[in-house]
Amino acid sequence: MHCRIFLLFLRMQLVELYKSYTGSEPEAVTPLTPAGSSRRYYRLSGTVSLVGVDGTDCKENEAFIYLSRHFASRGLPVPEVVAVSDDDMSYLVTDLGDTSLFSVRDDVGLLEKTMRALARLHHEGSKDIDYSHCFPVEAFDRQAVMWDLNYFKYSFLNTSGMAYSEPQLEEAFARLADSVDRLTRDEGCFMMRDCQSRNVMVKDGEVYFIDFQGGRRGPAAYDLASFLWQAKAGFSPELRDHLINIYADEASHYGQVDLSRLKSQVRDMALIRTLQVLGAYGLRGRFERKSHFLQSIPPAAANLRALLGDMTGGDSASAVTPYLAELLARLADMTLATAAPVEPPYDGLTVRVGSFSYKKGLPVDPSGNGGGFVFDCRAMDNPGRYAEYKRLTGLDREVIDFLERRGEISVFLRECYALVDAAIDNYLSRGFTSLMVSYGCTGGQHRSVYSAQHTAEHIKARYPQVRVILTHREQSIYEVL
Secondary structure, three states, X not given: OHHXXXXXXXXXXXXXXXXXXXXXXXXXXXXXXXXXXXXXXXXXXXXXXXXXXXOOOHHHHHHHHHHHHHHHHOOOOOOOEEEEOOOOOEEEEEOOOOOEHHHHOXXXXXXXXXXXXXXXXXXHOOOOOOHHHOOOOOEOOHHHHHHHHHHHHHHOHHHOOOOOOHHHHHHHHHHHHHHHHHXXXXXXXEEOOOOOHHHEEEEOOEEEEOOXXXXXXXXXXXXXXXXXXXXXXXXXXXXXHHHHHHHHHHHHHHOOOOHHHHHHXXXXXXXXXXXXXXXXXXXXXXXXXXXXXXXXXXXXXXXXXXXXXXXXXXXXXXXXXXXXXXXXXXXXXXXXXHOOOOOOOOOOOEEEEEXXXXXXXXXXXXXXXXXXXXXXXXXXXXXHHOHHHOOOOOOOHHHHXXXXXXXXXXXXXXXXXXXXXXXXXXXXXXXXXXXXXXEEEOOOOOHHHHHHHHHHHHHHHHOOOOEEEEEEHHHOEEEEO
């Protein structure tokens, strides 16, 4: 209740700001799709269309307000802050529309325009800037880099189950962090940090940067890497190289550019950025179970593999230890090998049936519907407690015979089938397109695998018009029946 009252108060603040700025009440206040942060965005329509922002951190808001006003004073393409609440928790900016560069990223002309604008942001935007306003830190220094690398370690690498040497990994991370720290001290400029095509808006053929409140002093190459190696953008190596050339051409107006050195720096920064975003995808996808972040993991892993293949000689080789390169290559290969294939569109009902280990968390529903039936198999006798079945799964004849001899799993599944069949009948009659059925046990190896396999086969036999997707998560098995 208190949270709802607080949100209503913030929204009223935006209405009052709009009225103060325009002299009239907005005709409509429309929530906009939230971003990855906890900030809330609204479009306030009326005599003029503005975007209202309700922030949750005063210091973060102040950083954006200061940076936006500073960049605007240098003639750079950013939204203009037109009104700010007394407590700095809400503010209004010019409305840049709904078209992000990501949605039109096949337009090479717009990409080139973005590279030239980015070079100007780095050079013009860094003049007379006060980095003490940046949030949460002033610079992308050694400590900040280590935060990102450890974010990757704890939120992604450690969730993969891959063994590694802690001392060797820490040594490799320290070497990378030291190289970035030197670059920031010697050549740093304002760095957006989250420079990607989703954070560039396109309006009337021009590009505008948004979402730079986390910016700080750092290497220009990091922003180039963030943009060009964005996981879902899918830029080709040839296009990346071309766009770096365009950036360098614009940057040359501000001083001499060593193109070969810049490209080497971009490769190093792309590696660090890729590890950071994999950490974010691990946290948002594997821990918070947000499906769209999980979908970004395979392309990010493919980027990682490609980057490691490019790092032969030069500055990149000196920044990345052989141990780190070998570890990351194995991790990328394992991630790509276990990723579920892209599913083609299907007009009818898709039922996803899967097995999982409770120790590793509930499975994610890629449809975005939040999941469906979850059946607990742990009340039944566990074959994993017997030495002869430890290395087998619920797909092996010996385990199948063990479970069926006891009879309890047949009674259990009969009750499950009744619930699932009733739901499928209902979903088919209502034209629904997605249902999820999950079976969990201790290790996701025996009882849940048997149950999911037999349920998937039962559904396919009873409802041939239904697409059945079967996943044994802990066994890395994915199958469309």
